[in-house]
Amino acid sequence: MKQIKGNFVPQALNNTSSLPAVSASRPLRVALFGFGTVGSSVARILLESHPAGLELSHIFNRNVARKRVDWVPDSVVWTENAEDVLQASSSNGGPDVIVELAGGLDPAGNWVRTALANGKSVVTANKKLIAYHGLELEAQAAAQGLHLLYGAAVAGGIPVIPGLEHGLAGDRVDRVEGILNGTCNFILSKMQEGGDYAETLAEAQQLGYAEADPTEDVAGYDARAKLSILTRLALRAQIHPEEIPTRSITDVSAIDFSYARDLNCTVRQIARAGRIDGELAAVVGPMLVPLSSPLAWSRGTENMVVTTGHYGGDVVFSGHGAGGHPTAVAVVSDLVGLAQGSCRIALPSTPAKVSTELEVPHYIRFTVSDRPGIVAAIAGALARENINLNAILQRPGFPLDRLPFVITVEPCRTSALQRALKEIARLPALLEPPLDMQILEK
Amino acid sequence: MKQIKGNFVPQALNNTSSLPAVSASRPLRVALFGFGTVGSSVARILLESHPAGLELSHIFNRNVARKRVDWVPDSVVWTENAEDVLQASSSNGGPDVIVELAGGLDPAGNWVRTALANGKSVVTANKKLIAYHGLELEAQAAAQGLHLLYGAAVAGGIPVIPGLEHGLAGDRVDRVEGILNGTCNFILSKMQEGGDYAETLAEAQQLGYAEADPTEDVAGYDARAKLSILTRLALRAQIHPEEIPTRSITDVSAIDFSYARDLNCTVRQIARAGRIDGELAAVVGPMLVPLSSPLAWSRGTENMVVTTGHYGGDVVFSGHGAGGHPTAVAVVSDLVGLAQGSCRIALPSTPAKVSTELEVPHYIRFTVSDRPGIVAAIAGALARENINLNAILQRPGFPLDRLPFVITVEPCRTSALQRALKEIARLPALLEPPLDMQILEK
Ligand SMILES: NC(=O)c1ccc[n+]([C@@H]2O[C@H](COP(=O)([O-])OP(=O)(O)OC[C@H]3O[C@@H](n4cnc5c(N)ncnc54)[C@H](OP(=O)(O)O)[C@@H]3O)[C@@H](O)[C@H]2O)c1
Ligand SMILES: NC(=O)c1ccc[n+]([C@@H]2O[C@H](COP(=O)([O-])OP(=O)(O)OC[C@H]3O[C@@H](n4cnc5c(N)ncnc54)[C@H](OP(=O)(O)O)[C@@H]3O)[C@@H](O)[C@H]2O)c1
Numbered sequence: 015m016k017q018i019k020g021n022f023v024p025q026a027l028n029n030t031s032s033l034p035a036v037s038a039s040r041p042l043r044v045a046l047f048g049f050g051t052v053g054s055s056v057a058r059i060l061l062e063s064h065p066a067g068l069e070l071s072h073i074f075n076r077n078v079a080r081k082r083v084d085w086v087p088d089s090v091v092w093t094e095n096a097e098d099v100l101q102a103s104s105s106n107g108g109p110d111v112i113v114e115l116a117g118g119l120d121p122a123g124n125w126v127r128t129a130l131a132n133g134k135s136v137v138t139a140n141k142k143l144i145a146y147h148g149l150e151l152e153a154q155a156a157a158q159g160l161h162l163l164y165g166a167a168v169a170g171g172i173p174v175i176p177g178l179e180h181g182l183a184g185d186r187v188d189r190v191e192g193i194l195n196g197t198c199n200f201i202l203s204k205m206q207e208g209g210d211y212a213e214t215l216a217e218a219q220q221l222g223y224a225e226a227d228p229t230e231d232v233a234g235y236d237a238r239a240k241l242s243i244l245t246r247l248a249l250r251a252q253i254h255p256e257e258i259p260t261r262s263i264t265d266v267s268a269i270d271f272s273y274a275r276d277l278n279c280t281v282r283q284i285a286r287a288g289r290i291d292g293e294l295a296a297v298v299g300p301m302l303v304p305l306s307s308p309l310a311w312s313r314g315t316e317n318m319v320v321t322t323g324h325y326g327g328d329v330v331f332s333g334h335g336a337g338g339h340p341t342a343v344a345v346v347s348d349l350v351g352l353a354q355g356s357c358r359i360a361l362p363s364t365p366a367k368v369s370t371e372l373e374v375p376h377y378i379r380f381t382v383s384d385r386p387g388i389v390a391a392i393a394g395a396l397a398r399e400n401i402n403l404n405a406i407l408q409r410p411g412f413p414l415d416r417l418p419f420v421i422t423v424e425p426c427r428t429s430a431l432q433r434a435l436k437e438i439a440r441l442p443a444l445l446e447p448p449l450d451m452q453i454l455e456k
Numbered sequence: 457m458k459q460i461k462g463n464f465v466p467q468a469l470n471n472t473s474s475l476p477a478v479s480a481s482r483p484l485r486v487a488l489f490g491f492g493t494v495g496s497s498v499a500r501i502l503l504e505s506h507p508a509g510l511e512l513s514h515i516f517n518r519n520v521a522r523k524r525v526d527w528v529p530d531s532v533v534w535t536e537n538a539e540d541v542l543q544a545s546s547s548n549g550g551p552d553v554i555v556e557l558a559g560g561l562d563p564a565g566n567w568v569r570t571a572l573a574n575g576k577s578v579v580t581a582n583k584k585l586i587a588y589h590g591l592e593l594e595a596q597a598a599a600q601g602l603h604l605l606y607g608a609a610v611a612g613g614i615p616v617i618p619g620l621e622h623g624l625a626g627d628r629v630d631r632v633e634g635i636l637n638g639t640c641n642f643i644l645s646k647m648q649e650g651g652d653y654a655e656t657l658a659e660a661q662q663l664g665y666a667e668a669d670p671t672e673d674v675a676g677y678d679a680r681a682k683l684s685i686l687t688r689l690a691l692r693a694q695i696h697p698e699e700i701p702t703r704s705i706t707d708v709s710a711i712d713f714s715y716a717r718d719l720n721c722t723v724r725q726i727a728r729a730g731r732i733d734g735e736l737a738a739v740v741g742p743m744l745v746p747l748s749s750p751l752a753w754s755r756g757t758e759n760m761v762v763t764t765g766h767y768g769g770d771v772v773f774s775g776h777g778a779g780g781h782p783t784a785v786a787v788v789s790d791l792v793g794l795a796q797g798s799c800r801i802a803l804p805s806t807p808a809k810v811s812t813e814l815e816v817p818h819y820i821r822f823t824v825s826d827r828p829g830i831v832a833a834i835a836g837a838l839a840r841e842n843i844n845l846n847a848i849l850q851r852p853g854f855p856l857d858r859l860p861f862v863i864t865v866e867p868c869r870t871s872a873l874q875r876a877l878k879e880i881a882r883l884p885a886l887l888e889p890p891l892d893m894q895i896l897e898k
Contacts, residue, residue: 059767063628066804165623171768173615173623180622180798181607181615184788186505308774311753325501326613326776326785332750333771343768346626354801356622359793362508 042353045072045099045109047125048116049081052139052166055342056113057086065346067353071109072099075116096121100128111352113345114138123147130154130162137348139166139341145239145255148246156360163348163358168240169194169317171340172333176347178247178321179359185323187248189288191454194240196315196336197224197231198263198283202300203313206271206280211264223315234260234283234298241285241298248321249287251294251366258287259370261299265449270379273407273420274302277377277453280310284454288322293369302377302453308332309454373425375404375453378435381418382443389419395437396423399430416445422453484795487514487541487551489567490558491523494581494608497784498555499528507788509795513551514541517558538563542570553794555787556580565589572596572604579790581608581783587681587697590688598802605790605800610682611636611759613782614775618789620689620763621801627765629690631730633896636682638757638778639666639673640705640725644742645755648713648722653706665757676702676725676740683727683740690763691729693736693808700729701812703741707891712821715849715862716744719819719895722752726896730764735811744819744895750774751896815867817846817895820877823860824885837879838865841872858887864895 044060046053053075060070070090075081078094086092093099102108112129114136116122122143126136135155138144143151144167155162165175169192178187193199200223204214215232218224230236235255242255263283274281279302287296303310308330312318317335322328334340351357382388385408393403401423408419423431435448486502488495495515502512512532517523520536528534535541544550554571556578558564564585568578577597580586586593586609597604607617611634620629635641642665646656657674660666672678677697684697705725716723721744729738745752750772754760759777764770776782793799824830835845843865850861865873877890 055767059626063626065626171627171765172771173619176622177615177619177773180618180793181786181789183792184501184505184507184790185613185785308753311750323613323785325497326782329614329773329775331619331771331773334769340768343627343765344623347623348626350625351622351801355799356801357796357798359796359798 041067041069042110042349043069043071043104043108044111044113044349045074046070047074047096047112047114047122049073049075049078050115051338052341052345053113053115054083055338056115056345059339059342059346061085061087063346065350065353068349071107074099096125097128100125100132100134104134109134111135111137111349113349114140114143115345117142119143119146126151126162127154130158130160133158133160135161135163135352137163137345137352139164139345141167141236141239141243145242148243149252161352161357163351165348166341166344168243169319169331169333170335170337171343172317172319172331172335173344173347174244174319174331175247177329177331178244179361182248182321182323182326182329183359183361185326187321187323189286189322190244190248190319191284191286191309192241192244192319193282193309193312193317194237194285194319194335195231195234195283196317197228198237199312199317200224200315201232202263202266202282205266205268208268210268211266232264233262237283237285238298241287241296244319245287245294245296246363247361249289249294250361250363251289252363253294253296253366253368257368258296258298259368260297263300266300269409269418270449270451272409273377273379276407277302277405277422278305279303279453280305281451282309282312284309290369290372293371294366295369295372297372297452299451301451304454304456306456307454370428372428372452375425375455376423376431377420377451377453378423379418379420379449380438381416381445383415383417383445384443385414385417385419388441388443391441392421392438395434396421399426399434401426401430401434483509483511484552484791485511485513485546485550486553486555486791487516488512489516489538489554489556489564491515491517491520492557493780494783494787495555495557496525497780498557498787501781501784501788503527503529505788507792507795510791513549516541538567539570542567542574542576546575551576553577553579553791555791556582556585557787559584561585561588565593568593568604569596572600572602575600575602577603577605577794579605579787579794581606581787583609583678583681583685587684590685591694603794603799605793607790608783608786610685611761611773611775612777612779613785614759614761614773614777615786615789616686616761616773617689619771619773620686621803624690624763624765624768624771625801625803627768629763629765631728631764632686632690632761633726633728633751634683634686634761635724635751635754635759636679636727636761636777637673637676637725638759639670640679641754641759642666642757643674644705644708644724647708647710650710652710653708674706675704676727679725679727680740683729683738686761687729687736687738688805689803691731691736692803692805693731694805695736695738695808695810699810700738700740701810702739705742708742711851711860712891712893714851715819715821718849719744719847719864720747721745721895722747723893724751724754726751732811732814735813736808737811737814739814739894741893743893746896746898748898749896812870814870814894817867817897818865818873819862819893819895820865821860821862821891822880823858823887825857825859825887826885827856827859827861830883830885833883834863834880837876838863841868841876843868843872843876
């Protein structure tokens with residue numbers, strides 16, 4: 015970049031890239047890496063909608079023969095040799111852009127590094143790769159004047175990442191809360207209507223909404239990867255996904271929905287992060303959501319993100335967070351941006367440690383073998399940590415030797431509650447460890 | 457732009473503007489035109505948050521002396537001479553960017569033209585100017601390699617425009633529906649809780665949510681300007697705002713909320729546009745919204761936009777559509793984009809005529825002097841136009857000589873319904889013209 019001298023016009027204004035960069039040059043050649051759910055949807059949209067300036071040129075997949083479909087024109091090269099595509103010079107028929115849609119850290123990460131090293135920009139939907147290696151890969155891309163776009167990595171087809179980058183760059187976002195995993199939301203919103211966990215999980219698997227091994231989703235690993243990306247873009251804080259305390263939804267049962275209802279709440283898997291007294295707090299797990307909150311409106315596999323800005327207040331985004339076509343919309347939108355010479359807005363971020371110390375109200379369900387004395391013992395343990403009881407809920411109709419009841423407590427420090435629950439867990443009347451969920455405030 | 461030859465790298469990929477363009481050059485100098493609600497909020501954010509690469513340099517307003525505030529540093533030039541600022545060369549301390557926040561078509565339009573003619577990019581929140589002259593001004597900006605950004609012009613602080621441009625460019629949006637006017641939403645959501653129109657309007661005026669002359673808002677002119685902008689960006693169709701059939705909310709009364717409730721609906725001012733059988737339909741006015749629709753969740757001055765994509769399905773955006781700070785967030789986000797050498801995605805659009813012929817269900821309220829025979833007469837008029845009656849609702853407790861009752865009809869063509877209503881209006885028992893509202897489908 016030049017020095018400022020005399021009649022200098024700032025580079026930003028000298029840049030004519032809002033004119034479609036493609037009009038006078040050939041289209042960008044696009045190579046898909048991975049022809050599964052999202053990859054084939056991206057091919058569909060590219061071939062049906064013909065967005066200006068983009069040409070599908072290569073499809074790479076292992077054992078590619080079984081992937082061939084008749085609706086892809088003959089001009090497209092099908093291959094199972096990744097290196098060939100990554101090394102092929104774009105001046106020699108090679109692709110200009112690699113669209114990584116295989117998933118996982120390896121070999122996807124190496125493809126992306128090799129693509130960038132060979133002068134090819136990259137679009138990906140791979141939240142895991144971006145959560146773990148996004149910073150490093152963005153730096154590699156920027157150092158070479160290339161682009162790494164991943165609008166599909168969080169909330170699929172909902173433009174949360176573009177919204178944060180282009181629409182909220184001028185705010186100071188203090189908090190982000192979201193429903194980031196469609197599988198968990200499907201299961202929990204079905205349970206709200208009366209299903210039980212195992213049945214609903216089986217239904218989700220049958221409908222293709224949950225994997226045979228649902229751990230990644232129900233344990234919260236998928237959501238925490240996405241939350242770490244949102245935390246960087248919204249709160250400008252770099253955190254490692256594995257530092258985010260994550261609780262599985264598997265312990266939530268039908269009875270929790272009844273008690274939640276009594277509290278004018280429902281239960282959802284929530285991913286939330288915020289700056290509290292200069293500390294960065296982040297957490298993923300099932301939580302009580304007030305029925306009056308937009309987060310309680312989400313049904314089925316829907317995703318939703320609520321950002322809270324210092325200047326602009328709450329902004330809600332919702333829609334289809336997953337599925338081949340919605341996710342492909344975000345991928346193709348990134349490609350259209352590339353074709354037009356667009357660029358992401360660089361939102362500066364700094365490394366942060368995740369604080370586990372929150373001060374929020376909690377819902378705690380106890381399952382006990384008999385009632386007399388137990389409430390006093392629990393209340394005593396809480397009182398010793400200065401935790402104020404808010405409500406005690408007990409529905410009729412349960413056997414006295416296996417009695418679930420609920421205590422809600424006023425906002426208290428996580429560490430204090432954990433000490434109290436540890437003491438409570440030692441009470442002989444307790445049949446299983448207490449289930450503790452945060453309650454979102456209205 | 458160069459011809460493709462030999463080792464050609466497409467321009468789009470050769471563009472390094474994702475690196476903050478500001479890092480090696482001086483900040484962009486920003487001149488505010490208009491220091492009212494939004495203008496002063498933009499100044500606040502620029503001075504409090506110091507977004508990289510931006511410097512507030514000028515504030516222009518008529519009779520500027522009374523606008524001075526002590527929190528703006530001395531380096532900023534206050535002026536009431538627009539031409540001086542617009543003509544000042546940026547190599548000579550003049551601004552690089554004009555932020556137009558005065559509003560209206562004149563003189564705002566001329567400032568924008570002069571700014572562009574003098575090599576200055578423009579950011580504006582002026583929906584009216586963009587609705588009426590956006591295409592022409594964009595062409596002027598593009599022809600000079602400059603930028604015209606207006607992310608704040610629709611739905612204030614909610615990133616609907618950035619979302620459409622950067623996140624949904626890859627979809628084919630078939631429909632857009634929204635609550636685009638905070639004043640109307642405040643009035644109607646208060647009426648839903650039992651207020652009457654005149655009282656609620658007075659309250660809105662007292663709270664600063666409605667102007668002394670509320671016509672622009674309640675008659676739907678503000679919403680139709682915004683709808684015409686959304687129609688261009690989402691549906692890629694250029695329509696003139698004055699071609700959009702627009703109905704005022706002033707005829708909606710408490711009784712309509714009771715009847716709507718019986719139909720599991722509420723009433724909102726809705727702006728909607730869609731492609732139906734190749735025709736472009738658009739309309740603004742009070743409509744019945746099912747309580748299950750996200751559009752019914754909006755409260756107070758909130759705005760909401762729902763887009764329906766062929767590939768990605770429904771996406772919902774909601775938040776603060778107005779107010780100085782939220783609107784300023786969108787303005788500053790556009791400025792951050794400019795400072796980083798970013799650009800908008802050009803979404804190609806073509807001229808379209810607005811079809812007034814929709815086929816949707818309707819709610820029609822009649823106020824009659826006596827009941828016998830009137831239903832038969834109305835039903836007959838509808839039947840002659842092949843319009844099917846759906847429900848007849850009549851609440852008890854009204855005087856027989858001034859009886860409001862409601863008929864809902866199945867989806868029917870607008871022209872047919874209008875013919876029938878014209879005939880019905882001639883019935884002597886009718887005390888006032890029927891109030892007809894579209895019913896949104898779930
Ligand atoms: N599906 C969604 O709704 C969604 C939403 C947002 C983001 N994403 C992300 O998008 C990416 C793709 O997801 P998807 O649902 O499309 O997955 P998918 O259906 O499993 O497709 C992945 C494709 O990549 C191929 N592949 C995987 N590993 C490979 C390797 N080592 N070498 C060659 N080919 C390989 C697979 O081939 P085989 O058939 O041989 O396995 C398959 O065709 C993932 O990062 C995912 O997290 C998906
Ligand atoms: N307020 C919102 O919530 C909102 C939301 C979205 C978009 N917008 C748009 O943002 C723009 C500004 O709105 P606003 O609410 O900030 O309006 P405002 O409070 O009335 O401010 C407008 C400012 O511009 C000045 N001005 C107007 N005409 C002028 C002229 N001919 N010459 C010199 N100065 C002039 C006014 O000066 P005086 O004090 O002398 O009148 C006033 O200071 C409008 O286009 C509006 O549609 C506003």
